[in-house]
Amino acid sequence: MLVIEQLVKRRGGRTVLDRVGFAARPGRVTAFLGPNGAGKSSTLRILLGLDRADGGRALVDGRPYRSLRDPLRAVGSMLEGSGAHRSRTARNHLAWVARSNAIPSRRIDEVLHQVGLAGEARVRAGRYSLGMGQRLGLAAALLGEPPALVLDEPVNGLDPDGMRLVRGLLRGHADGGGTVLLSSHLMSEVAGVADDLVIIDAGRVVAAGTLTEVTAGHESLEDAFFALIGGNGETR
């Protein structure tokens, strides 16, 4: 379970996260929704130990990410696309990632197949398309067979085929008892796969609950989303 509690983050005098709190539970796909700049990536970066919070905490099964031993076996993550150096091939990138967390190297081929990159395993990441980069990022996230997945805008730039693949993958992961937390600014991509929603706007959580709860009284998720962020937190 991923738990975010009262997170506060300030950057240059601006409060980018204002007491953000929610949980992503096992067996469910939790979508973290909000417009660009609302604080989605900032929250995920703190959860993954990349950035420090000015207040509050983020825990993975009760522990801060930075204290995890072989963290990729607990949480698979994708931020900033492929996360590979441009001169590396997919295989080379996954090889050092696997070694860093003592993940058996057979997993490299397995995940390359899983995300449909087996044919491009020897292409350098700098020559990848946006969608291929996303697939490589996803492959790295799956490498350690982690119970939890944290993905920042995972369907961004994917072709319809890729989107379907990702949705299937995330659904399968949650149905197998895993935890999935994904962020997105695109409603339509999320509506089909999410069980729970957390909506953030201007650094504050404006709604959280199951898909049905959050969309109650609205025609669609999109309507609910705009009604919620339009009120800037007042409609909660």
Next chain:
Amino acid sequence: MRFGPLLAAEFRKTATLPAAWAGVAVALLGSAGITVLNAISARAAIAAGHPELRAFTSVFQTGYAAAPLGTVGAIVIGVVAIGSEYTSNNADAGGGRQVTTTLAAIPHRTGLLAAKALTVVLLAVTTAALTIPACVGIAALVIGDATRETVTLDEALTRSLGAALYWTLMGLIAFAVTVVTRSGMFPLIALIANSSLVSVSLLLTRLTPLAFWLPDMAGRRLFGGLSTVEGGLDAGAGAIVMAAWTLALLATAATVFSRRDA
């Protein structure tokens, strides 16, 4: 987190980076090229019967004379070991930097930095172990037995270790500076220019003797037997001062790296 897999991953990561190979190539091929030129001049001077026209004509000295320039290769290795983490991927490929993957995989930042620094040491020492014997070999091929070797084996070994130590320390200094700047451009240009074209620290010694305590000036006598400016520290004290600089810069880098957002 165990240090073994961490070091293996970091070593693999840097050693498979084309830019790191460029560093090794600069040291190896650059030094070899200079040795060829020096050796041809030495042979010509010997053949003309005027070996005194050259500072030295011995095979070891001729091969070893290229060692200071090999520092450039060590600097490249030190810079790319960490600078590559912060290079953005092409925008078409989604941008992004490797450092997010690295820190997600290895959240223990001091351990990560230690593994990277050790990688720089291993690569710099390996490069020295290949380059210096190669240069002496080239000098031997070109000059042949036209001259008498004046440097004993013990001395040759000591000087080679001195050069390897200087390379390693400069590589680590370049690494530490790049941790702080998060971009390889500035340290690469500044340190390479200082080691090869114009030594700013050397110029500073004309203004103040304190400049002899700067890392590159302090350590320069590690290149034993090569002519250098008068004054300053001797090889042993100089090595200690240079190593102290290196440790201080690494400590600063570790502090910055641990506290900073990725």
